[in-house]
Every structure is written in structure tokens, then in C-alpha cells.
Amino acid sequence: MGAAATGHGDAQILKGLQQIAPAGAAQTPAQEAAAHGLRQCGGIIDKMVSNSVNGDNAQSSMWRTQDADKHIFQSVIGISQPGTPPDALAAIISAPLGNGTCDGAAVGIYPLAVDCTTAEAAVKNGGRLLFMLRNSRVMLDANNERLFLLPGANNTCIAVAVKSYFQGDP
Numbered sequence: 001m002g003a004a005a006t007g008h009g010d011a012q013i014l015k016g017l018q019q020i021a022p023a024g025a026a027q028t029p030a031q032e033a034a035a036h037g038l039r040q041c042g043g044i045i046d047k048m049v050s051n052s053v054n055g056d057n058a059q060s061s062m063w064r065t066q067d068a069d070k071h072i073f074q075s076v077i078g079i080s081q082p083g084t085p086p087d088a089l090a091a092i093i094s095a096p097l098g099n100g101t102c103d104g105a106a107v108g109i110y111p112l113a114v115d116c117t118t119a120e121a122a123v124k125n126g127g128r129l130l131f132m133l134r135n136s137r138v139m140l141d142a143n144n145e146r147l148f149l150l151p152g153a154n155n156t157c158i159a160v161a162v163k164s165y166f167q168g169d170p
Helices: 010-014 029-035 042-052 116-123
Strands: 017-020 056-064 073-080 088-096 102-112 128-133 136-140 146-151 157-166
Touching: 029 042, 029 056, 029 073, 042 073, 042 088, 042 102, 042 157, 116 136, 116 146, 116 157
Parallel strands: none
Antiparallel strands: 017 056, 056 073, 073 088, 088 102, 102 157, 128 136, 136 146, 146 157
């Protein structure tokens, strides 16, 4: 495993799962999944990664080793891309459906060096505020995609982008 167990039940929870820590020879999450027997969701995994990551990345992926094509696949990607602060992450999750297709979800987490009022003003340039969810702003960006702005430490903001993917959608 890429990290040490944190409690007595961790070993039982992780039994039957495989996790690959970042390696020198970079593979995409879809290549990594295919190399370990997950072939059904490769197309949707590629789509999620190409829409979430456009810079340098390192990843850690996890899946069930037994009947891999019948279970969920997840990959967390540490990204560094132009215009994005350091320490950004993208998480992609794909799940096979009974009909031989897959759906997925991608979550991007971007720590910003500005406060959420400033970030909101930038998103409103083409986007809009939908509503407040406790202290977080729920917005649609210029691409009509959901974006959450959460207050961070030291008057900063954390942007969380959430997008669903359905096999067959463009």
C-alpha cells in the first residue's frame, strides 16, 4: 500500500483492494486500470482525466482485484497546471453498469491564494452564483459546470469542481 494503515480495521477494509503508488514511469489512470484487468471503463476514465488534468501529474489509484471489471475504480491525481496553485488534486471515480457501459464522476480540488469573494467575482465573469450552502458558494462557471467555493485558512478559498460523466455523452 502507498501509506501505512491508520487503525486496526484498515487492513480488513483494504483486503481485496490494490493500490498503486506514484511511479517513475507515468501511466494514465486508464492505462494503469487496463494493465490490471479493468478494461470496461477505460474510455470514460480517459475522458475524465483529459477534462480534469492538463499539466504534470502523479496519481494513486485503487480498485478491487477480484472481478476488477465489475467494481468501482478510483484515482486521485496530484496536478500542477498553468494558472493553478500548487497542491491541486483531481479525483476520478468510474463504475461499471450492468449493460457493459460505465458512468463516472470527477472532483477537482484547487486551493486558491485569494479569498472566496474575489474568486466568486472571477467566476461570475461568465458564470453565476446559484445559492449558499452553509459557508460555501455553489456556482455555475462559464462552461455551465458546478463549482463550490469553500473558505480556507488565512483568508483563502478552495474551489471544488464536480462533474458527472455518462458513457455515450459527448
